[in-house]
Amino acid sequence: MLVLLVLTALALISFDERGSGTIDTARSAAADVIQPVRDVSSDAFNPVTDWLDGLGRASELQSENQRLRRELAQAKTQAAAGAAARARVKELEDLFDLPQVEDYDGIVANVTGQGSGFDRTFSIDKGSNDGIAKDMPVVVGGALVGRVFRVTRGSAIVQRIDDRQFGVGGQIVEQNAFGPQGLALGQGDSANLKFSPYADAALVGTIKKGSVAITRGGLGEAYPRGLPIGTVIRDVTAGGSVARDAELRPIVDLDSLDVVKVLRYTPPVAPSS
Amino acid sequence: MIRRVKLALLILVAVVLQTTLLTHFDLFDAMPGLCMLCVLAVAFEDGPESGALFGFAMGLVLDLFLITPLGLSALSFALTGYAVGAFQSSIVRSTPWLYPMIGGLGGLFGGLVFITVGAMVGQDQLLSMHGVQIVVVSAVWDALLAPLVFPVVRRLARLPDHSNTWRIRG
Numbered sequence: 001m002l003v004l005l006v007l008t009a010l011a012l013i014s015f016d017e018r019g020s021g022t023i024d025t026a027r028s029a030a031a032d033v034i035q036p037v038r039d040v041s042s043d044a045f046n047p048v049t050d051w052l053d054g055l056g057r058a059s060e061l062q063s064e065n066q067r068l069r070r071e072l073a074q075a076k077t078q079a080a081a082g083a084a085a086r087a088r089v090k091e092l093e094d095l096f097d098l099p100q101v102e103d104y105d106g107i108v109a110n111v112t113g114q115g116s117g118f119d120r121t122f123s124i125d126k127g128s129n130d131g132i133a134k135d136m137p138v139v140v141g142g143a144l145v146g147r148v149f150r151v152t153r154g155s156a157i158v159q160r161i162d163d164r165q166f167g168v169g170g171q172i173v174e175q176n177a178f179g180p181q182g183l184a185l186g187q188g189d190s191a192n193l194k195f196s197p198y199a200d201a202a203l204v205g206t207i208k209k210g211s212v213a214i215t216r217g218g219l220g221e222a223y224p225r226g227l228p229i230g231t232v233i234r235d236v237t238a239g240g241s242v243a244r245d246a247e248l249r250p251i252v253d254l255d256s257l258d259v260v261k262v263l264r265y266t267p268p269v270a271p272s273s
Numbered sequence: 274m275i276r277r278v279k280l281a282l283l284i285l286v287a288v289v290l291q292t293t294l295l296t297h298f299d300l301f302d303a304m305p306g307l308c309m310l311c312v313l314a315v316a317f318e319d320g321p322e323s324g325a326l327f328g329f330a331m332g333l334v335l336d337l338f339l340i341t342p343l344g345l346s347a348l349s350f351a352l353t354g355y356a357v358g359a360f361q362s363s364i365v366r367s368t369p370w371l372y373p374m375i376g377g378l379g380g381l382f383g384g385l386v387f388i389t390v391g392a393m394v395g396q397d398q399l400l401s402m403h404g405v406q407i408v409v410v411s412a413v414w415d416a417l418l419a420p421l422v423f424p425v426v427r428r429l430a431r432l433p434d435h436s437n438t439w440r441i442r443g
Contacts, residue, residue, distance in 0.1 A: 001322055001350065002321070002325045002352075003326060004321075006348060006351065008344075008347075009329065009332075009345075010344070012333075013341070013342040014394070016342040016344065017394060030337055031337045034334070036283065038292060038293060038338075041289045045293055048294065059288075081439060110294065113292040114296035114297075114299075115292075115296070115338070115339060116293075117299070117302040117411070118341065118387075118391075118399055118404065118407060119340045121337055121339075123292070123338060136304050150340065157338065163340075163378045165398060183393050188401070189302075189401065189403030189406075205353055220407045255299070
């Protein structure tokens with residue numbers, strides 16, 4: 001019997017790896033049966049899990065609170081200084097009819113569970129019945145937190161941006177200018193992402209701590225332009241002929257997500273010639 | 274029949290707890306493997322064949338909520354269930370360390386099968402130092418929780434005419 005089970009499992013793995021429609025349908029149907037129980041349990045466990053999360057991070061939360069207060073003060077100053085520039089940018093964007101992140105219709109969903117330690121994922125309580133489709137971007141407060149990996153009728157699994165198999169085209173934005181473009185990649189063994197510039201070191205120069213990486217958008221990209229991905233956590237100075245990778249800290253704490261928004265974004269398609 | 278219903282409900286409860294509440298007990302990216310512990314306990318109670326079958330079913334349901342290929346957890350749980358069931362048949366007496374030992378070693382074995390087979394079928398990211406770290410820490414969790422989980426699950430999995438907990442097979 002063990003041999004039969006092993007062969008069945010290997011056959012399932014093989015079919016799933018090849019993207020079998022039958023497996024997807026069966027998986028979706030079975031998940032739909034169990035998902036309501038998970039949703040109820042998740043709601044019931046929420047007070048306990050919030051308490052647990054807070055308990056383990058009491059001192060971290062205290063220092064985070066102090067850091068956030070400092071950052072808020074800085075942000076207020078910068079917001080005042082940047083108001084005029086933003087108005088000008090908005091004018092230009094309206095003029096050229098460029099889409100904004102706020103322009104995309106979104107579906108608000110509750111996070112009902114996290115994945116195992118091997119895959120950095122979370123599940124949400126909305127699915128294809130609510131208009132969610134595979135590969136849609138998932139954001140919190142405008143910042144990218146993941147993409148829809150798998151959808152059932154009433155739920156979906158979201159791959160977090162720090163998952164080892166996640167990658168997105170991005171661009172560094174410094175205080176007054178756009179920086180290098182590159183690829184932001186999840187690392188799996190760290191909550192931070194790696195940002196690998198496309199260009200060589202001579203073109204990239206220094207990537208400064210505090211700069212923000214945003215999604216690059218455009219043709220061939222699964223995400224709209226301008227979604228913040230993460231903040232550069234230390235200065236990276238070019239050395240040698242190849243640009244060095246920067247490390248990005250996600251904008252929001254991916255372990256403590258409660259509510260997310262799934263953007264109904266359709267990537268642009270190249271016009272047929 | 275009633276036993277099968279109990280075991281099916283056990284799978285449902287374990288998977289729900291594993292993918293909701295227990296994800297918040299994350300330590301170095303590893304969390305307690307309640308599903309694995311249930312498989313180990315059923316295998317320990319009822320032998321290799323039941324252990325493999327129950328492990329396969331438990332793994333298959335858990336796979337629904339993971340992004341790794343469907344069947345990967347089912348395979349590792351079935352092999353682990355079979356191994357622990359076979360090991361159980363050679364035990365002649367209990368010691369206080371038996372449950373933690375089976376929980377820890379079973380969790381370690383199952384985790385290593387998961388990442389090794391995963392890497393063989395294209396999930397290269399699983400076979401890494403980080404993957405091994407998750408397996409080892411999860412095994413420690415499993416060893417600690419086994420004394421709590423095993424008695425409950427063994428009671429549920431026990432056959433109606435199975436009054437004697439300890440069996441010696443020739």
